[in-house]
Amino acid sequence: MKEETAIESAREVWPEAEGFGRAADGWTFRCGGGYAWITDTGRVATDPEGLRSHARQRITA
Numbered sequence: 001m002k003e004e005t006a007i008e009s010a011r012e013v014w015p016e017a018e019g020f021g022r023a024a025d026g027w028t029f030r031c032g033g034g035y036a037w038i039t040d041t042g043r044v045a046t047d048p049e050g051l052r053s054h055a056r057q058r059i060t061a
Contacts (some may be wrong), residue, residue, distance in 0.1 A: 001040045028055040
């Protein structure tokens, strides 16, 4: 998924999403009280993680 598409899709769930970083199977980003993720297939996390590394791990979980 391209970064622009990831940003648009993530902001539908997390309007404040920023600081996107590429991960193995998607993207991680800052939101609310931590970090969340979006997969390359478009699935967006609904609960933030405390650290970006935790969000990366959750993409494939």
